[in-house]
Amino acid sequence: MKNIYKHIFLALVVGLIVGAIDALFGRVLIWITDFRTIHYLWLLPFLPLAGLLITWLYHRFNKESLGGMTLIFETRLDKRKDIPLALIPLVMVGTWITHLFGGSAGREGVAVQIGATISHWLGKKCHLPDNSKILLVTGMAAGFAGLFQTPLAATFFAMEVVIAGYLDVYALLPAILASYVACFTSNFLGLPKFAIDLQSTLSLHSVHVIGSILILGIAFGLTGRLFASVLAKAKTWMKHAFPNPYRRIGLVSIPLAIVLILLFGGRYSGLGTNLITNSFTHQTIYAWDWILKLGLTILTLSIGFQGGEVTPLFSIGASLGVVLGSLLGLDPLLCAALGYAAVFGSATNTLLAPIFIGLEVFGGVNMIPFTLVCIIAYLVNGNHSIYTAQSKVIY
Structure with missing residues (x-):
């Protein structure tokens, strides 16, 4: 029971921290996207130089972080023990550079990696039993939820994505708590949510x-x-x-x-x-x-x-x-x-x-x-x- 309370407390902490970082990352990315859309003719020609800069940053400061999502999956599957904290600034800056100069890429990998890295680090500091799994899933969910503000989807994504056909249901409570906290935090800090009110419906009677x-x-x-x-x-x-x-x-x-x-x-x-x-x-x-x-x-x-x-x-x-x-x-x-x-x-x-x-x-x-x-x-x-x-x- 004591560990449950610890997991709940850490889930709230993870949600707040990851939601705030997601808000920063997402809002900067929105600004970058708007800026590039206007000035694409001046920025896209420098895409090769941007790529060289990203590669140099990783090789100069932490080459291991190039593993990205693979590091998160391997940690969950007990194939590695640590996720380098350097991954967080490197993946954020690398993604900002990619988008500024016109690369066609996404953003969720960044958020999930940020959440997993922070939660894994906190779990190690607190010496919780099985923290590498429960808190890792919690952090992944918080990262996804803070960026897309879809806490239910984020929770189930984190629970089912590492092992296809299996649900990490033991992490459900802290994961859903962290997801909602991260969602509310990023929204409070000004990151908008994408939502569409569909008017039409499909009747399955034909x-x-x-x-x-x-x-x-x-x-x-x-x-x-x-x-x-x-x-x-x-x-x-x-x-x-x-x-x-x-x-x-x-x-x-x-x-x-x-x-x-x-x-x-x-x-x-x-x-x-x-x-x-x-x-x-x-x-x-x-x-x-x-x-x-x-x-x-x-x-x-x-x-x-x-x-x-x-x-x-x-x-x-x-x-x-x-x-x-x-x-x-x-x-x-x-x-x-x-x-x-x-x-x-x-x-x-x-x-x-x-x-x-x-x-x-x-x-x-x-x-x-x-x-x-x-x-x-x-x-x-x-x-x-x-x-x-x-x-x-x-x-």
């Missing part, structure tokens, strides 16, 4: 709608699977083709920068929030938006730029949903919402987290379609994940 749900689930599942498998192969190939990390990021980012400039004026740079906004505000979405964002994000991350994958996955799913909704004769906005959640779930090989994303971002009126599409996408994915260190339960 063959057309049921068939469309099946098609959407398969398409979103295949898209997440494609992203995860190609990203893993691209990272391996890049390391083999360019063993020197400076040459890898310096040389490959030259054509990357040129392509990002030429393709619709930096449309595919950064998080992809522009595509998400367009998807839900009846603005222009091209049929090729999702595949170009997918390819350029994979290229950006495979050569060593920092960030994450989840927000680009949201944008890929949403823009693909608009296209498929128009083809299937369904509301494109609703299909964009389904894609937003399901492609994320497929690529991360998680099931409950994307369903709760649908609930917390888009409301509960379409929970049955969200659940069905996410289940289908999860099954179609076939155990592929953007997190190569993810363990799988084999029955």
